[in-house]
Each structure stands twice: as C-alpha cells, then as structure tokens.
Amino acid sequence: MTSTFAPTPLTQRAAWQALAAHYEQIREIHLRELFAEDPTRGERFALEAEGFYLDYSKNRLTDETLRLLSALAEESDLRGRIEAMFSGEKINTTEKRSVLHTALRAPRGATVIEDGENVVPEVHAVLDRMAEFADRVRSGEWRGYTGRRIRTVVNIGIGGSYLGPDMAYDALKHYSARDLKVRFVANVDGSNFAEVTHDLEPDETLFIVCSKTFTTLETMTNAHSARRWCLAALGDEQAIAKHFVAVSTNAAEVEKFGIDTAHMFGFWDWVGGRYSMDSAIGLSTMIAVGPEHFRALLDGFHAMDEHFRTAPFERNLPVLMALIGLWYNNFFGAQTVAVLPYDYYLGKLPAYLQQLDMESNGKHVDIDGQQVTYQTGPIIWGQPGTDGQHSFYQLIHQGTKLIPCDFIGFCQTLNPIAPHHDQLMANFFAQTEALAFGKTEAEVRAEGVADWLVPHRVFEGNRPTNTLLAERLTPGVLGKLIALYEHKVFTQGVIWNLDSFDQWGVELGKVLAQRIIPELESTGETALTHDSSTNALIRRYRRAKRQS
Numbered sequence: 021m022t023s024t025f026a027p028t029p030l031t032q033r034a035a036w037q038a039l040a041a042h043y044e045q046i047r048e049i050h051l052r053e054l055f056a057e058d059p060t061r062g063e064r065f066a067l068e069a070e071g072f073y074l075d076y077s078k079n080r081l082t083d084e085t086l087r088l089l090s091a092l093a094e095e096s097d098l099r100g101r102i103e104a105m106f107s108g109e110k111i112n113t114t115e116k117r118s119v120l121h122t123a124l125r126a127p128r129g130a131t132v133i134e135d136g137e138n139v140v141p142e143v144h145a146v147l148d149r150m151a152e153f154a155d156r157v158r159s160g161e162w163r164g165y166t167g168r169r170i171r172t173v174v175n176i177g178i179g180g181s182y183l184g185p186d187m188a189y190d191a192l193k194h195y196s197a198r199d200l201k202v203r204f205v206a207n208v209d210g211s212n213f214a215e216v217t218h219d220l221e222p223d224e225t226l227f228i229v230c231s232k233t234f235t236t237l238e239t240m241t242n243a244h245s246a247r248r249w250c251l252a253a254l255g256d257e258q259a260i261a262k263h264f265v266a267v268s269t270n271a272a273e274v275e276k277f278g279i280d281t282a283h284m285f286g287f288w289d290w291v292g293g294r295y296s297m298d299s300a301i302g303l304s305t306m307i308a309v310g311p312e313h314f315r316a317l318l319d320g321f322h323a324m325d326e327h328f329r330t331a332p333f334e335r336n337l338p339v340l341m342a343l344i345g346l347w348y349n350n351f352f353g354a355q356t357v358a359v360l361p362y363d364y365y366l367g368k369l370p371a372y373l374q375q376l377d378m379e380s381n382g383k384h385v386d387i388d389g390q391q392v393t394y395q396t397g398p399i400i401w402g403q404p405g406t407d408g409q410h411s412f413y414q415l416i417h418q419g420t421k422l423i424p425c426d427f428i429g430f431c432q433t434l435n436p437i438a439p440h441h442d443q444l445m446a447n448f449f450a451q452t453e454a455l456a457f458g459k460t461e462a463e464v465r466a467e468g469v470a471d472w473l474v475p476h477r478v479f480e481g482n483r484p485t486n487t488l489l490a491e492r493l494t495p496g497v498l499g500k501l502i503a504l505y506e507h508k509v510f511t512q513g514v515i516w517n518l519d520s521f522d523q524w525g526v527e528l529g530k531v532l533a534q535r536i537i538p539e540l541e542s543t544g545e546t547a548l549t550h551d552s553s554t555n556a557l558i559r560r561y562r563r564a565k566r567q568s
C-alpha cells in the first residue's frame with residue numbers, strides 16, 4: 021500500500037511562504053542580540069532526550085522560526101511519512117521497495133510487516149547466527165585452514181558495505197578485542213588491497229565479503245584478489261571455506277563466487293546500503309566488539325527510532341536538527357554542513373555521514389520526477405576537533421561563507437589521562453562561543469591592537485552551531501547518534517519531497533567505466549568513440565602503459 025498524500029509543492033506551502041517572509045525580518049539579527057534579549061535562551065533552546073543534550077540556542081532563530089518550521093513539517097505530512105516508513109510502505113518508489121532499516125533493530129518479539137510477513141523473526145535469526153559465528157571467531161574455536169586461529173578480519177566492501185563498519189570499528193575501538201584486528205579493503209585501487217594484506221598471514225586471516233548486490237565491481241575485484249592471495253599461500257580450494265564468509269542479499273552470486281551459503285549472512289532489499297551497518301553488514305563490528313555490545317548498539321538505534329516516531333516535533337531530536345538544517349539550506353543559502361566530533365574515536369563519522377546524507381538527498385528531481393525549484397541536500401564534511409581548528413576553522417570563523425556546524429562531544433572520556441579531556445572540552449565550548457559571539461571592533465581596539473591590524477582581528481560572529489553533548493561514547497550512544505542522523509536525513513527528504521532511498525546518480529559513471537575497461541585492457545589500438553577529451557586521456561594512458 022502506498023500513501024495517497026499529495027503535498028502542495030513545497031514553495032507554495034503556507035509555512036514555507038511564512039518562513040520566507042520571516043527570513044527577511046531575521047536575516048540581519050545577530051546572536052548577540054538574541055542572547056541579550058533573553059537571558060534564559062541558552063537553556064530554553066535546548067533539548068534533553070535519549071541521553072543527548074542538544075543545545076540549539078546558538079542558531080539564528082527565534083520561537084517564531086521554530087513554530088513555522090514545525091508547521092512546515094506538519095504541512096509536509098511528516099507524521100504520515102514517518103508512519104509510512106515504519107510500517108513498511110514502499111516509500112522507495114523508484115525501486116518499489118519498503119524502507120525498513122528500523123526493523124533491523126526492532127526487539128525480538130516485535131512485529132514489523134513487510135509484504136504481509138513479519139520480518140522481525142528473520143532479523144533475529146540472522147543476528148543469532150552472526151552472534152554464534154562472532155563468538156567462534158573471537159574465542160578461537162573457528163580456525164583457519166592450517167588450524168591456526170584468526171587474528172585479522174578483512175572486510176571487503178564499498179559504500180554502505182564499508183563506511184558504516186569502518187566508522188563503527190574506530191568508534192568502538194575501546195570495546196574491541198585487542199588481539200583481533202579488523203581491516204578494510206574498499207577501493208578498486210590495488211594499492212588498497214596490497215597495503216592491507218602485505219603484513220598478514222593468510223592462514224590467520226578471515227575475509228568477509230560484504231556486498232548487498234554481490235555484483236559491485238570494486239568488491240568483486242578485491243574479493244577475487246583475496247581469493248588468489250589465499251590460494252597462492254594455502255594451495256587448496258578447501259581453504260576458501262575457512263577463510264571466506266559473505267554478507268549479501270544475493271545468495272546465487274555468493275554461491276557463484278564459491279562461498280558456501282552456509283557461510284553467508286543475509287539481509288533484505290528493504291535495507292538500503294547506507295542504512296545497513298546494523299544488519300549483517302555489521303558482522304565485522306560484531307566480531308570486534310562481541311555480540312553483547314552489538315546488541316547494545318542496536319538497542320541504541322531502536323531507542324532513537326522510538327523517540328523519532330513518538331516525540332512531538334518541537335521535542336524531537338532528529339526533527340529539530342533537520343528543521344534547523346533546512347532553515348540554513350533553503351533560506352540562508354548555506355551550501356554545506358560541517359560535522360565536528362570532539363572525540364578521536366568518531367574520526368570517520370563525517371565520511372560516514374557523507375554517504376548517508378549526500379547519497380540520500382543529493383537529488384535534483386522530486387519523488388514524482390519533477391525538477392525541484394529549491395535547494396536539496398547539503399554538502400557534508402568535517403573532521404574531529406581539535407585537528408580541524410588548526411586547519412579549516414579559519415574559514416568558518418572569518419571566511420565569506422556561512423557554515424552551520426554540528427559540534428559533538430562527551431562529558432566523560434574513555435581514556436582519562438589528565439589533563440587531556442578538560443583541554444579538549446574547553447576547546448569544544450570555546451569554539452561555539454567564539455563562532456556565535458565573535459569579537460567586535462571595539463573589543464579588539466580595547467586590547468590596544470594597532471589600527472591597521474584591527475580589521476584582521478575582528479570576528480563577526482553570528483556563525484550558527486548545534487552542540488550535541490552526551491555522557492560518554494558507548495555502543496548504545498553510537499547507535500542513537502547514527503539513528504538520529506538517519507532520521508534527520510529522512511525528515512529533510514520528506515520536506516523536500518525526495519526519494520531519499522535510491523541512488524541513480526551513481527549509475528552513469530559505473531556504466532561508462534565498464535565500457536572503458538576493455539579499452540584500457542586491450543593491447544591493440546581499438547578505436548575510441550568518446551569525446552575528444554576522454555579519447556585523448558585514454559590514448560595517453562595506453563601509451564604510458566605500453567612504455568612501462
């Protein structure tokens with residue numbers, strides 16, 4: 021069943037037009053004024069939920085802005101779209117699929133119906149098999165072909181079959197078995213494979229080939245190289261069963277590759293690649309941290325799902341963050357969002373969120389195929405603090421572009437080595453303060469700065485930030501954080517009226533590469549029929565290749 025709601029075009033909705041008018045009134049107002057007007061602003065514009073404290077007071081908005089943004093969510097039928105997603109409607113219309121990553125973390129015993137069937141028992145059956153396998157690898161019961169225990173797990177996969185596990189492995193290092201390493205091969209560049217495997221012992225290495233489709237060029241090329249690497253050392257086809265397992269929705273292709281489907285962990289076409297780190301794609305995560313921590317991660321995801329589904333919009337973390345983001349994206353003309361985690365373990369969060377957000381909402385037509393007349397998904401980027409401070413923060417503080425930032429930090433460190441955490445968090449708090457309030461010309465002059473230097477030392481301020489503070493980074497908190505961003509992206513996609521779950525934009529390049537591969541591999545001078553630029557580049561490459 022699909023929803024029958026036909027929204028008024030976005031820019032014609034009453035709330036959108038009211039926001040456009042409201043923007044004209046508010047665009048010049050400085051955060052200094054907003055804070056001066058209301059001494060309670062810092063506490064009033066904050067939300068405590070699911071273990072997070074979101075301070076959104078340092079944003080260029082008022083109660084009226086929030087009221088209008090919430091009205092826009094209502095007019096966009098956000099409530100109905102949330103229910104449509106959770107209840108298994110085929111909201112991914114271009115691929116005619118349900119979008120049920122939320123079922124991956126539904127508790128045992130819950131009911132989520134997809135095409136007339138409850139999928140929760142299947143989800144838990146796979147989780148149970150994963151747990152059994154992870155325990156066997158972790159305990160050393162699962163042995164390699166020569167009888168040695170597994171010391172390194174290599175996840176072969178790309179996109180959604182890589183970024184989540186890679187991010188989570190770093191994020192949960194503190195909880196990981198230290199005698200078992202996880203590495204990642206994603207890029208089709210042979211240097212990735214070479215560098216990851218050069219110091220590994222084949223008989224102590226387990227490859228997890230992760231691919232939803234099991235046809236992705238990069239992953240299949242790397243998996244075949246891994247197979248050859250393994251066979252070259254162990255010399256027996258029988259060894260493959262001990263050193264390869266697969267995660268996929270495509271059992272036929274897994275078998276064709278030569279992996280016994282008894283060693284395959286499945287998932288379903290209602291899980292998008294970029295929403296799959298909590299499916300069997302998380303097998304490497306589970307092996308690293310153990311089934312109990314993995315379940316805590318899932319519980320975290322689920323808690324945020326429930327919050328998103330039930331909390332009123334103005335007290336709803338993902339909805340609020342989505343609406344604030346939309347305010348800058350569509351009214352202030354901000355092109356990007358910086359995600360700045362003040363936690364070493366979250367170093368790969370920006371890269372993970374790039375796929376989650378940009379592959380979901382980087383669309384120029386709406387769900388009905390109509391060209392949009394408004395901006396859609398922003399460019400996501402970032403780096404952990406404090407590293408970024410010594411590099412690109414200059415532009416955020418004094419550049420000509422408006423860059424809304426998400427600052428993410430924790431009250432407690434997992435590595436209490438004084439004085440590090442206080443210093444880290446002092447920087448965390450200082451940055452949002454500096455960005456919001458800046459430093460006026462009068463303040464700079466009062467410091468006795470020479471006239472000619474004054475303009476360089478002035479900080480305009482009025483640069484918006486969200487601060488997301490949690491107690492400490494645990495598997496559960498990571499799950500909540502990722503679900504928060506998943507639902508933020510969903511909320512924005514609903515308002516922009518997009519299909520946030522397809523990714524046609526990645527297809528053209530793939531198809532053209534398939535056409536070019538034989539042109540590069542062929543030893544003869546096959547005719548080239550591309551444009552003159554592409555032809556010249558290919559000819560140059562072939563010439564260099566012949567000479568090498």
Ligand SMILES: O=P(O)(O)OC[C@H]1O[C@H](O)[C@H](O)[C@@H](O)[C@@H]1O
Pocket residue numbers: 178179180181230231232233234235236239293294379523526
């Ligand atoms: O898991 P796979 O089927 O190998 O897909 C891996 C990735 O490649 C595709 O091209 C898409 O851009 C991603 O959404 C996907 O996660």
